[in-house]
Amino acid sequence: MRALIFDGYVDEPACFGVPPYISPYPRYIAGVFFSHGVEVDYITVDSWRAKENKFSFLNSYDMLVVIAGLTVPGRYRGGTPLTLSELEEISFSVRRPFKLLCGPIKHGYSLKGGKLAKGVKDLPFDLLALGDPCAVLDSHLKGLTNPMAKRSYADLKRWAVLGASIITLHESFPRVICEVETGRGCERKVHCSFCTEALLGTVEYRPPEDVIEEISALYSFGCRAFRLGRQPNLFAYMSIEGRPNVGAIDALYRGIRKVAPNLKVLHMDNANPWYIAKYEDECFEIARVISRYNTPGDTAPLGLESADPIVIKRNNLKATPRESLKAIEIINRAGGWKEGRELPKLLPGVNLLYGLPGESRNTYELNFAFLKGVLERDLLLRRINIRQVMVFEETPLYEMLGHKPPKVNKKLFETWKRRVREEVDLPMLRKVAPFGTVIRGVIVEEVKGNISFGRALGSYPLLVGIPMPLKVGEEVDVFVVDHGHRSITALPIPLRINSVPLSALEAIPGVGKGRAKRILERRPFKNRKELLRSLDDPSVIRDLLDFIDLPDEGD
Template identity: 40%
Template sequence: MRISKVLILDGYTDEPAGLGVPPYIDVYPRYIAGAVWSVDKSIRVDYVTVDEARKDIHKFIARANEYDLLVVIAGVVVPGKYLGGEPIRLEELKTWFRLIEKPFKVLVGPAARFGISSGEGGRVAALPKEVSESFDAIVKGDPELYVYRLLSEGESAASPYEVRRDYSLVDKFAVLGAKIVEQHPNHGYNLIAEIETFRGCPRNVVGGCSFCIEPAYGRPVQRSPEAIVREVEALYRYGVRAFRLGRQPDILIYGSPEIGDREWPRPNPEALRRLLHGIRSVAPELETLHIDNVNPGTIVHHKREAREALKVIIEYHTPGDVAAMGIESADPRVIEANNLGVYPDEALEAIRVVNELGAKRGWNGLPELLPGINFVLGLKGETKETYRLNLEFIERVYREGLLVRRINVRQVLILPGTRMWGYGDRWVREHRRLVQSFKRRVMQYSRLFLQRVVPRGTILRRLYIEYYEPSLGVTFARQTGSYPLVAELPCKIGDRGVVDVVVYAYGARSVRGLPLPLEPNKTPLKLIREAFGSKVAEEIARWRPFTSDQQLRMLGLDQYFSVERGYACTP
């Protein structure tokens, strides 16, 4: 097969250990591009997101027919609400690729490996015939290996089921493929690169959680710190300034020699230090360095080493970081039935430890490192009592005065190869009303926690404008980060830009804010009062109209207001 032109269509992915919805770029397109260029650097590789394709689908289809190989990345395992892009829809998978005839077409990612999610939990559905018959290959293994074999050895040698056993090839692909980020629409703006440190769950020695696919990878395999640093160096060279160490089930145990031998490996803080120091050395002016998953069980089983590992993370990362904890359930019976491994008192202790070490506020207005809490609903053995116990756990966390950055609730997606596949979806089907009620209560708590994390008057630094929604009269903006806090600004700001924001009100998952500096003569006094208090509002009212910034400096208000460069933010 002679291949000189390759097109990668990124339909976006969202998995327990990996995110690829903008502003994120996941490892899939980078590894695939690297696999191509490792065979022949002269091959042209183009990258397009599904949102770009949607703008003119007829033009995209015509363009795709000019290539020799089309690789489509798709699959959302943990569905969420996305501000930066919309993952490829089932209907698009069914229709678009029947119209593309010239290239060899390959489907990769969770959609190829597992099937299609409804977004509401339950069993994942097999790929519809209309989808599978539109592709020449459905890759259930690692896509970069398939593409590499396809180009280097031919179609007959490329197995769609091949899974890597080490990182020898991937470490090479990751560096070579870093250049593809230059074609991402968020490049040069708020692009975040997802970085893989290891794959597989150490709890596979006891079977792992009933719903999780990570144990299916077998014994965990880690990347060397040198290889990760080389990848970050390449990405930084091509303009990436935000990174998340998100592709692993527990960042605290990176570098532990006990991974693969013990259920709860002992953290290795010095290995983390080597990794993070290396990243900082090759990316000295990075804007964001965040983590993702932390197993609360690691913190309670290895208190001293886990605390040291968390301190190392806080030393090298950037503020606003989130340690997402898969608590999953606070019902001991569900924990036992699904081998979750962490009980409520242990989870609470882990949340306390992260608060103790990470609650200090950083330069960007957010605490250094806060816990996130994940719940999975619909697990084996779940009853009405489970929902009461889950709410009771959240209430305990709140009553203690602890900070939680986010509470994430999802219904279990039952994947082939997990024990839940054998248990079935009866708990998902039976408890749909309980799920909705629970989610409503969680939204109430989420708002309360937000008020605690960013009190009124908090100034958040360097938020990127996402877009303006005319029907709401709101501009959406957020920082780069693991779980960036969305700010709703009641005025129109340019298409792209970076602003500081003062918080004045709250939703369940977002805050209302005003861009800084404000134009003192036009901004409604009501908004000024809500953001800065009555004293500042009265001072502004008394001296209006301001004719220069010198007047504001004399009153000590120039930090928040400017006649010359202020935003006239009106609802």
């Protein structure tokens, strides 16, 4: 038997799989296939779109597993998730292989926020996995097909390691980030109205040794970037009777560093602000542990969702504004330090969600006031995510809205979003990544005229504009010279002052067009002293000397 894993990408509250991320789903499914001796191929939806004979390619296999589904709204630069029309085409046009559809798509399909998800149960797939995809596939291959099959972490221990090699077939390999599961299910007794994580059932945590073993396997196949995701609150990992377990998290991170000594990225995802505020001392220690072993630029996204007490109450949201503010302060205090000139080790992020019951014009004002308050207290936020809710049938929100799409005043939403970007995001970014901040491993994604755009691997990486043409795919270290609302302008390290174009020289703060032309006319320079002598005001470039590829006088 020949099987194909078709990765249409996933985005869930606690799991991400849009490039450069690769989610656990294809790795676990590959592990199941390998355990049954099945020959397996893997392809992403973006690679499939580029094929001339797309459907004949799919029809050449004996079994097709399609992974898809977005249950949180997002905007994606690394890839374009499978669309509903493409899914329908596959379901009707691919006839030869046995077709299994799995992933969060089981809850319905929606590509953006502010929408009611559409059901997919009527599509002509041979099997829709309503349970855990890997367990459903295993039951089918054993001849005991059970669409509701569930897997245990004992099952996963073997499949996760067996399937690790599939990452080498990803179009972006080795520049991929493996999303690694540490647990699933929310520890809260009453869940947010909109969230699909509660549908997973009882909270369970994956043993540290199993997580470490999987990362060791992924590392052995060439992965160097990892994010501890697939859980709604890493601070509650392996909690004992609800209380944080600092020792377990320390053992997890230490173990990862031991088996992956030369990793480039170790980041986390998801934290509950109420939990951090309630268990302040333990969570402060956990944040210290994370920031000790992680890599710079890590983010702990907090599910604030709303600062409006009416919205919080009606939708059973996680935390009050006071609790969220306390959580932000704790993470800043524990993780806001830097290694040299790099980004802070661990900062909080904030998620805001619109379209929830109880929302009014006052909601926008309260949310904005909360963010301004964070800024005025000189606390740092790495990311502010403003979204519109998606509605899925099994969630309480579906009933609360009377089975109708959420109502969001688009004009109001865009007006306040713009204010946040201009009055909070921009000054916040100047604090998080001030002039001279170093960002390593920026990968050039596209070039427009004299500007190259790229991002580093990591959680919520900053978009970097480099004012000079570079090669797509080139990887460079950069230092920050200017800021946009959610992006930065940066120059390469080292800055080859004798060869960079005029556009790069003009981007240096304080240099401008006149001084840039003077540098251009008087180069090449033999050393830094010559460069400084060429300027009417040498102080404008003195702070950059460590980045410039010139020797000191006499070297």
